Amino acid sequence: MPDRRHILLVDDEDSFRMHLARLFMRKGYDVTDVRTGEEALKAVSEDYFDVVLLDIVLPDIDGVEVLRRIRSENPNLQVIMMTGNATVQNAIASMKLGAYDYLTKPFDLEELSILIERACEISALRREHQLMRRELDRHLQFTEFIARDDKTLAVLKLVDKVAPTDSTVLITGETGTGKELIARAIHEKSPRRGKPWIVINCSAIPEALLESEMFGYEKGAFTGAIKDKSGLIEMANTGTLFLDEVGDLPPSLQIKLLRVLETGEYRPVGSTRTLRANVRIIAATNRDLRRLMREGKFREDLYYRLNVIHIHVPPLRERPKDIPVLVDYFMKKTCARVGKCVRKIEPKALQRLYHYHWPGNVRELENVIERAIILATGDTISIADLPLDLWQYQEQAVSVDENDKSLAAVEKEHILRILRETGGNKAQAARILGITKKTLYAKLRKYGMFAPEESG
Numbered sequence: 001m002p003d004r005r006h007i008l009l010v011d012d013e014d015s016f017r018m019h020l021a022r023l024f025m026r027k028g029y030d031v032t033d034v035r036t037g038e039e040a041l042k043a044v045s046e047d048y049f050d051v052v053l054l055d056i057v058l059p060d061i062d063g064v065e066v067l068r069r070i071r072s073e074n075p076n077l078q079v080i081m082m083t084g085n086a087t088v089q090n091a092i093a094s095m096k097l098g099a100y101d102y103l104t105k106p107f108d109l110e111e112l113s114i115l116i117e118r119a120c121e122i123s124a125l126r127r128e129h130q131l132m133r134r135e136l137d138r139h140l141q142f143t144e145f146i147a148r149d150d151k152t153l154a155v156l157k158l159v160d161k162v163a164p165t166d167s168t169v170l171i172t173g174e175t176g177t178g179k180e181l182i183a184r185a186i187h188e189k190s191p192r193r194g195k196p197w198i199v200i201n202c203s204a205i206p207e208a209l210l211e212s213e214m215f216g217y218e219k220g221a222f223t224g225a226i227k228d229k230s231g232l233i234e235m236a237n238t239g240t241l242f243l244d245e246v247g248d249l250p251p252s253l254q255i256k257l258l259r260v261l262e263t264g265e266y267r268p269v270g271s272t273r274t275l276r277a278n279v280r281i282i283a284a285t286n287r288d289l290r291r292l293m294r295e296g297k298f299r300e301d302l303y304y305r306l307n308v309i310h311i312h313v314p315p316l317r318e319r320p321k322d323i324p325v326l327v328d329y330f331m332k333k334t335c336a337r338v339g340k341c342v343r344k345i346e347p348k349a350l351q352r353l354y355h356y357h358w359p360g361n362v363r364e365l366e367n368v369i370e371r372a373i374i375l376a377t378g379d380t381i382s383i384a385d386l387p388l389d390l391w392q393y394q395e396q397a398v399s400v401d402e403n404d405k406s407l408a409a410v411e412k413e414h415i416l417r418i419l420r421e422t423g424g425n426k427a428q429a430a431r432i433l434g435i436t437k438k439t440l441y442a443k444l445r446k447y448g449m450f451a452p453e454e455s456g
């Protein structure tokens with residue numbers, strides 16, 4: 001059903017204004033009528049209108065000035081000007097300020113009806129256009145989850161499967177792996193898309209505030225609660241609530257969240273009313289919830305409630321095939337943003353990215369690319385544009401067993417130490433070790449340490 005058109009009539013001549021109001025109400029419009037410019041400005045700031053029919057001569061503010069203010073606040077609102085003493089200047093001024101049209105009293109009511117109808121159509125079209133724009137912007141803001149490796153493609157398959165349902169999802173993975181992006185993808189692919197997407201970061205908000213942020217509070221619940229405030233759960237109504245860093249949720253709130261998951265009910269702080277939540281809950285954490293559970297820091301019942309569907313986002317080092325596509329994606333993205341045209345990356349530099357262990361995962365990769373693009377001279381990222389840690393050998397990735405006293409273990413440890421000392425320079429390391437580079441590579445491979453064949 002198309003919504004009713006709403007007209008605002010502004011004229012201080014009572015009988016004339018009433019007459020018009022009745023006429024348009026009979027034609028099926030909603031009509032609000034006011035006498036002064038101030039009243040008109042107040043009306044448009046408080047209500048939605050399609051068209052304003054505005055007299056140029058008003059008792060308080062000049063009609064042309066009212067038009068100017070309306071247009072600056074509501075550029076989509078169509079305004080038709082009326083005047084008894086038409087002067088060309090008034091007409092020109094109004095049209096310049098964006099009036100839809102201009103009528104000279106006395107005017108033909110049929111002509112006015114047609115004008116109003118057309119202005120309403122324009123107003124509706126503009127509104128529709130604006131809605132579409134907003135929808136589009138929302139889409140553009142939401143980053144696509146880039147995937148090429150089988151491991152991540154499997155994650156996306158799971159996303160497609162769980163998205164249409166309302167089940168609770170627990171997303172785990174190291175920092176920077178893309179957990180939030182996955183959560184958002186589930187929302188965008190679910191029937192709740194277009195509805196609220198609300199994020200609560202459980203570790204960023206102090207415990208004392210978190211409860212009232214989540215559940216809202218009632219007036220008088222504590223000092224400073226001067227009126228009721230709805231919580232994020234209520235704001236997420238009909239949409240999705242993303243509980244980030246859920247492992248940091250304090251115990252007092254864990255039980256309240258459990259109740260929401262079990263019964264859909266909760267109570268604002270200081271309230272005796274029970275409210276119902278219509279939200280889909282997605283939670284994420286980079287902490288080991290099982291361990292927190294064993295340590296008594298995370299409720300077991302809550303864990304099982306959250307863990308209905310579990311999606312694990314693997315660390316970047318376990319899905320190296322994603323690296324080249326991510327590099328390409330971040331290069332394009334950063335270039336567009338910083339306005340610098342760096343299109344290529346040296347094979348050697350890409351290889352270095354490919355074999356690095358990425359403790360900060362995709363977020364770190366994004367930062368490395370951004371930095372490299374800023375540093376790059378010309379249109380190619382070279383190995384010198386990469387940060388130094390990437391040059392150094394992957395100490396964390398390769399560990400040496402302290403108790404292993406075999407010759408091999410000692411050799412491995414020694415090679416690692418020399419590599420560290422040379423800053424990962426294998427030619428130099430080989431010279432110090434008194435072996436050829438080829439032998440060094442063979443040994444690195446033997447000990448499970450990354451060893452790309454390189455030409456320099």
Ligand SMILES: Nc1ncnc2c1ncn2[C@@H]1O[C@H](COP(=O)(O)OP(=O)(O)OP(=O)(O)O)[C@@H](O)[C@H]1O
Binds near residue numbers: 147177181366
């Ligand atoms: N597959 C991907 N495609 C494109 N961008 C990605 C991808 N994965 C991660 N990113 C980007 O990396 C950054 C980190 O991702 P996100 O915030 O989703 O990670 P997270 O797992 O929630 O991290 P944390 O545990 O630190 O909160 C974001 O800028 C995100 O857009």
Ligand SMILES: [Mg+2]
Binds near residue numbers: 179180244
């Ligand atoms: Mg996150």
